[in-house]
Amino acid sequence: MKNALPFLAAALLLSTVPSAAQAPVEQAESEPQNGFSYSYPEERLEALPQLAEQMAVFADSAERDFATLVAESEDAMPDSPALANLTHSEDWGIAGETETLLSLAGTIYEYAGGAHGNTEFASLLWDVRNDRMITLTQLFTDRYSGLAEIDGAYCANLQAMQREHGLQDGEWGDCPLLHDMTVVPVAVRDGAPFTTIRVLVPPYxxxxxxxxxxxxDVPVSDSLIALVKPEFRSSFASGS
Incomplete structure (x- = not known):
């Protein structure tokens, strides 16, 4: 499923992502069944049939992958107590919505055996007017300049956070590549423009x-807005 997403990282904190912009991801409720759960705001997506269909496809794929994990684990370690705790939980919510763009963010928690489970992050950007998925780079007139504008602030902010934990040297001293992380445009509320570009960096x-x-969090800058294609530019506002 990861490869099917437009931009994804190994892609929210262990169960949800609190928003510094005060725009919590809106979660649809679900009940886990046999260790598997998948939720997304179905009612909110009814006006976008292609998106609703895409989310259902992702859900089916994730459930099949989890069934395969369970079967392979039962074959490999039939007597392991870990089998009772195998888990795949995936929760999607809306991080912001404008007339032209819908930003979705997902939390993926999986326990596949071993000492502990792990959390990954995922994001999905949707062209509302054309009811189609787009990538982050498709927002920009020059994708390299757009990513570079985000990357500089992302790396500086992350390294400041690393220094606070004494991680500035050695194994953890470098910034993970931006294109390997989950990038989520975030708005303070639905209908408001995106003022933050959030980069979600998973454990490890x-x-x-x-x-x-x-x-x-990378505040949206005027220079970044200038790089956004005209058809999407009204969806962004300066966050600095």
């Missing part, structure tokens, strides 16, 4: 597992 990517994930 920028520090030891004990520190959990990092949530790195």
């Amino acid at each position: 990517a920028a520090g030891p597992f004990s520190l959990g994930p990092f949530e790195v």
Whole structure:
């Protein structure tokens, strides 16, 4: 499923992503069944049939993958107590919505055996007017300049967070590549423009597992807005 997403990281804190912009991801409720759960705001997506269909496809794929994990684990370790705790939980919510763009963010928690489970993050950007998925880079007139504009602030902010934990040197001293992380445009509320670009860094990517994930906010700048294609530009406003 990861490869099917437009931009995804190994892609929210262990169960949800609190928003520094005060725009919590709106979660649809679900009940886990046999260790598997998948939720997304179905009612909100009714006006976008292609998106609703895509989310259902993702759900079916995730459930099949989990069934395969369970079957393979039962074959490999039939007497392991870990079998009772195998888990795949995936929760999607809306991080912001304008007349032209819908930003979705997902939390993926999986326990596949071993000492502990792990959390990954996912994001999905939707062109509302054309009811189609787009990538982050498709927002920009020049994708390299757009990513570079985000990357500079992301890396500086993350390294400041790493230094606070004494991680500035050695194994954890570098920034994980932006294109390997989950990038989520965030608005303070639905209908408002996106003022934050949030980079979600999963456990192990920028520090030891004990520190959990990092949530790195990059305020939308005027120079970034200037790089957004005209048809999407009204969906962004300066966050600085």
